[in-house]
Amino acid sequence: MCGITGWVSYERDLRAEAHVLDEMTATMACRGPDDVGTFIDGPGALGHRRLAIIDLPGGRQPMTVEVGGHKVAIVYSGEAYNFTELRAELASRGHRFTTESDTEVVLRGYVEWGAAVAERLNGMYAFAIWDGRDRKLRLIRDRMGIKPLYYYPTPDGVLFGSEPKAILANPLSRRAVGLDGLRELFVMVKTPGHAFWDGMHEVQPGTVVTVGPEGVRTDVYWTLSTHEHPDSRETSIAHVRELLEDIVRRQLVADVPRCVLLSGGLDSSTLTALSARELAQTGEKIRSFAVDFVGQAKNFVPDPMRADPDTPFVHAVAEHSNTVHQDIVLDAEALTDLDARRTVIRAHDKPVGFGDMDTSLYLLFKxxxxxxxxxxxxxSADEVFGGYQDFFNEDARRGGNFPWLVRYAENFGDDMGLLRPELNQALDLQNYIESSYNTAVAAVERLPGESDFEFRMRRVCYLYLTRFVRILLDRKDRLSMAVGLEVRVPFCDHRLVDYVYNAPWAVKSFDGREKSLLREAAGDVLPRSVYDRVKSPYPSTQDPRYVVALRARVADLLAEPGHPVFDFVEPDTVRRLVTDDSPGIMQASRRELERTLDLALWLEMYKPEVSWA
Structure with a gap:
């Protein structure tokens, strides 16, 4: 797992711009704290920051091979979980390896098969290859979009990086944000290929972007497609278990310490149990970690999203699977620490608005x-297996809107009353949502003879797997890599995703509950309490001191009436959020307080050109 960046400029020799490449690469230091390297070949330049996971001494990058007198170079972020099999196949075709790393397997795979090497990879990856034979750059991203990759076309080439900050470090880019970017801040809908910053693009999942003197070309090598599911319920359950065991075995491979993130829910508990079983064969115990908050058990109040606190279930799984467990307990002071919040915003390159759930996740990873x-x-298990309440909500099933937005304001609050009226009007979010939804559902393929109900459920599943999950995967990647932690997501294995997506809803929820297939596939390795537990999302602190501390932070902003945040939010509304002590208002106002504070810090840190005219 690493950070990659680079620059292609067909009208200059980039050796004269090495200092700029170094600055771009330096922005990726958090993603790769173990090593740094650059490569320049005329118009092509690559930068790499390494987080060493496999073949610690031998996997340095950029990595090059010489083919026909020309250099082919790679900078690679991620893991190829089937690199051992690919290495053997390439060796049988005459390739000779000098390292034990998966990076060299991918590079030599490219030499053998070209960009089609991506079709042979099982893993999470984003990589760039400069091919000196045709003087072209290939940017390739994994099928589910687990690892991020962005590019910014220039008049004579392109800039690229794992994160926007690498591109923004180049003087050819502009720190400009328009309406399209702002819309993604204020509604939980992401436009595929859009990168928030004006002029910047995201390499879409399952896609190869080729850059040459003639311009930029995009080719898709994988999409979520519809096909028949011939298996019975029993066969489906057995195959899911078989896949999960294979996936976990592959994703535990590393030359560094490994662990599992444990929430006490069905998804993480399944991975914990299967990981514990796998490592027990060698006499090793798996480490597990969970987040908790000071006073959470005392302050916990059930709500429509969370029926119970995580900790009792976490401890039941840790005991059941005999893990080496640790709770990471956070207090209100840590959650409102401005340095931590700035780090979160810098990790995202934007103020995404997840509040304490982002800060706590970052501190957990740290x-x-x-x-x-x-x-x-x-x-991603909820998106793959159908774990959210929306899968069972008739309004969400009916369509016409993204299912997670049907009850979003009810569950998480609404920013519209916080924003200035002229910004609300310019955003025109309802039309944006409607247009985005229609574009998304138009891509859903229907099976011949598929019932209206099954097709509606296929559509809900498709939206979660191609829209919603990418937001969560990006969050997980940015916050984990902000501390140099590689987080692997077994439920995003494309074999599992494809298989379960095409299972009829009647098989996915055969007992009328969420994630029926997963529950039965893993039932024998779980405590009964977890097997029976209803879905509970990532926890949020209920400590009243958190909102008190938030109010104090936002009150400091009100003392600066000229702060640029008040170009976005209504000062009078913010003042009421800070001073109104009426019953229930403090907890109800936390989202708006978090949004205001994050916007303010982002504006201070990035000083962007923002326009909504």
Whole structure:
């Protein structure tokens, strides 16, 4: 897992711009704290920051091979979990390896098969290859979009990087944000290929972007497609278990300490149990980590999203699977620490608005990094197996809107009353949502003879797997890599995603509950309490001191009436949020307080050109 960046300029020799490449690469230091390297070949330049996971001494990058007198170079971020099999196949075709790393396997795979090497990879990856034979750059991203990759076309080439900050470090880019970017801040909808910053693009999942003197070309090598699912319920359950065991075995491979993220829910508990079983064969115990908050048990109040606190379930799984477990307990002071909040915003390159759930996740990862370098996460199981309440909500099933937005304001609040009226009007979010939804559902393929109900459920699943999950995967990647922790997501293995997506809803929820397939596939390795537990999302602190501390931070902003944040939010509304002590208002106002504070810090840190005219 690493940070990559680079620059292609067909009208200059980039050796004269080495200092700029160094500055771009330096922005990726958090993603790769172990090593740094650059490569320049005329118009092509690559930069790399390394987080060493496999073949610690031999996997340095940029990595090059010489073919026909020309250099082919790679900078690679991620893991190829099937690199051992690919290495053997390439060796049988005459390739000779000088390292034990998966990076060299991918590079030599490219020499053998070209960009089609991506079709042979099982893993999470984003990589760039400069091919001196045709003087072209290839940018390639994994099928599910687990690892990020961005590019910024220039008049004579392109800039690229794992994160926007690498591109923004080049003087050819502009720190400009328009309406399209702002819309993604204020509604939970992401436009595929859009990168928030004007002029910047995201390499879409399952895609190869080729850059040459003639311009930029995009080719898709994988999409989520519809096909028949011939298996019975029993066969489907057995195959899911078989896949999960294979996936976990592959994703535990590392030359550094590993662990699991444990929430006490079905998803993370399944991975914990299977990881514990796998490592027990060699006499090793798996480490597990969970986040908790000071006073959470005392302050916890059930709500429509969370029926119970995580900790009792976490401890039940840790005991059941005999893990080496640690709770990371956070207090209100840590959650409102401005340095931590700035780090979160810098990790995202924008104020995404997840509030304490982002800060706590970052602090959790930061503590884990002092013990482990690789962590397995249950992220994406809800999208794959149908775990959210929306899958069972008739309004969400009916369509016409993204299912997670049907009850979003009810569950998480609404920014519209916070923003200035002229910004609200310019955003025109309802039309944006409607247009985005229609574009998304138009891509859903229907099976011949598929019932209306099954097709509606396929559409809900498709939206979660191609829109919603990418927001969460990006969050997980940015916050983990901000501390140099590699988080692997077994439920995003494309074999599992494709298989479960095409299972009929009647098979996915055969007992009328969420994630029926997963529950039955893993039921024998779970405590009964976890097997029976209802879905509970990532926790949020209920400590009243958190909102008190937030109010104090935002009150400081009100003392600066000329602060640029008040170009976005209504000062009178913010003042009421800070001073109104009426019953219930403090907890109800936390989202708006978090949004205001994050916007203010982002504006101070990035000083962007923002326009919504």
């Amino acid at each position: 503590e884990i990094r002092s013990h482990s370098t690789v962590a397995l996460s249950g992220e």
